[in-house]
Amino acid sequence: MIKRRRFLNVAASSVGGFSLAYLLGSCSNQGQQSSSTFDPNAIKVKVLRMGYQSAGDLFRNRQVLEKRLEPLGIKVEWAQFVQGPQLMEGMAAGKIDVGSVGETPPIFAQVAGSKLVYVVGTQRTATTGRSSVIAVPPESSLTKFEEIKGQEIYFQKGSASHYFILRALQSIGLTIKDIKIRSMATVEARGAFLEGRIPVWMTNDPHYAIAEKLGRIRVLRDSVGLDSPGGYYIADRKFAEENPGLLKIIIEELQALDKWADVHRDEVKKLMISEQKLAPDVADRVMSRRTFAGRRGLSPALIAEQQRVADLFFESGVIPKKIDIKDFLLPPDLYAAITPTEIMV
Template sequence: MIKRRRFLNVAGSGLGGFSLAYLLGSCSQQSQNNAANSTSSLEIKTKVLRMGYQSAGDLVRNRKVLEKRLDPLGIKVEWLQFAQGPQLMEGMAARRVDIGSVGETPPIFAQVAGSNIVYVVGTQRTPNTGRSSVIAVPPESRLTKFEEIKGQEVYFQKGSASHYFILRALQSIGLTIKDIKIKSIPTIEARAAFLEGQIPVWMTNDPHYAIAEKMNRIRVLKDSVGLDSPGSYYIGDRQFAEENPGLLKIIIEELHALDKWASLNRNEVKKLMVTEQKLDEDVAERVMSRRTFAGRRGLSPALIAEQQRVADLFFEVGVIPKKIDIKQALLPPDLYAAITPAEIMV
């Protein structure tokens, strides 16, 4: 268990540089088939699944797909809400959450802080992914382009996906993270101040972005389209994951099926945003105009290498205080083969 103070300190500390890449050895096709067929050996010990989600909402929760699948097995699903990914990771470190969805950055910071986690499944990205994540200013700001950001106060949650976004965005114009003044605050807490013009530069995403748009109180300097992020993940507490591989398989299957449903039923997804997240219909329409449902991505050697690259970069530029090896937060390759549909292991 780690204390909140220790986790947040990790987000602001740093040292020198190192580069590490790791490729997970893959099973043979025969062993993959054997593992996939051996579902009867995949245990489920728990009777309660505690799912963490962020304040922006979660389609998995809204559709109740896990409840429908797990109720017949006598397993109850409990949902715990968190402001952002770092807070969710803290909850998992405190053993209050079993599984949760976060961006590429929070699990790296959690691993640095000593949290005993495992990657469960990733997310595909498309050329349009990133339209909903932006670096923005109030309409009256004197800043007219992102290249003018040097020396500015930039508000975002340290250790969140925004941390990687701003790092790479700054690198693209020849600047470093030291060229800005970071003010760490969760997006939901910063929104009101930004709408009142009290925050000079804000990193945000939907639905907060769409709400600010509706009020004509936001001007975008840069979105994260084209960012070389591996995408988001479902992360699990290691002990829970190792004791309940059969449950992980069910979760991945339901996520995979839900993505396919959502891509074909976008209007139904919008209605859920209105009824479950209490968004105005026009706000939900804006959110859906930018949302992609690219599907899940298994923990393949390629994805693991991409995530290692992100971790290495954070260390090289001094954002995290020590190098980490992503392989230490993984399950065995044959277990991933058993719980992950072959079509998403890319």
């Protein structure tokens, strides 16, 4: 019993604060099976359980999945999570089948032994990253990011902010050991930051836009140019292997939605106001920074980019073991069968 307790304590501290329930999930990853064992059009469920984050989800708000799946007799259920790490925990606990996260949460989930697969990625542009920032209150004595050494920085461990800060520090010759990390979900930290009780905060829209409207934020730097491969839709492995036909529909609808949103930005803003309860001027700020560049298939190039992210976390001592992204993929020709050719770049 003592040995078991010691193992759990070490594991929890190594992964950086993930919940015990997450770590106690399955600790084995299945290797990729031959694609011949899968029917790319197979759909075995009658309910699709989708996860989304509290910052909002256009995919949910537009109800495109519901319209596509209703004729097939499939119901869509949505579950909200505070951020990506919590969504990954929900998947590990069997509460959802598919969800959207940044590049970092699936890596931490892999370390914790979660059985997941990458479904589809996100295209990036030269301006992607403007909505993610490292910021201080207006009265802070810090005037530039290069003065960050030794500061307490608040962000959710295991979220996309974790990779953001790692690369931002690396860009000025510092490491993660040069700061003091205080893990707190963005939505929970916002009030304290607005009151001036958090010295340095990592946030994104719409929280950034809300603080901006109130004149309570000064940005030290954004994440533009820090070579993140972008976000992903992730699926439970068993669900993915049994329902590749649903994954195909999800990818197709996501790609079509991005194309629609890019030319109907006013409609997207209206949905933000009605569904996320954002003030019109806050929605304007969010939309001024938001891009709809489309989806990106799990090509060898994207896999290599995600592996680079995982390797950096290991080399920096953030995660306790090296992981192989390929262990969390479907067979290459199955991806080819469910992913539009134009996004396999």
